[in-house]
Amino acid sequence: MGFVMAIVPVLIAGGVAVFVIGRLKHKYNQGNLGRKKSKGAQVLLDSFIPMGMLLGCTVGIILGMFFSISLLSTVSLGASIGYLAGYFAYEIYSKEKTVGDG
Template sequence: MGFVMALAPVVIVGGIVVFVIERLKHKYNQGNLGKNKSKDAQDLLDSLIPMGMLFGCAIDVVLGMFSPISLISTVSLGTGIGYLFGYFAYEIYSKKETAIHK
């Protein structure tokens, strides 16, 4: 049981990372990757995924203090989930900005 609990975060976060990278690769190959005319808007767009990772990690560190799951597992899961939410924010914001500039 301990072996499964040790590998579960790696498998879950690995699946999230592969999903996000493949989606971004697909968008890049189609030429649909979010680009903004404003440098400030582009900087914000480019920083959404790393900010999601930082917020996810910080939230899970706090939650990990009060849960029986090991802190290493919660940090990795929080970072992976933040990565996924950062990607979703990237998708939403890139569509919003593209619609405004057309």
């Protein structure tokens, strides 16, 4: 049982990473990766995925302190869920029109 609990977070994080990287690669190859015209909007767009990972790690640390789950598991699962949430935020924001985008 301990072996399974050690492998599950790695499999989930790996699956999320493969999904996100595969989707971004597909969008890049098609030429429709999200781009904004203003520099500030582009910086915000590019920071969604790393900020999602940081927020996920923070939530994982907080949950690891209050529940009897391994801190390493909660941090890795939090980072992978944050990575996925950051990707979805990236997708949503890249489709929205902002001031300066024609």
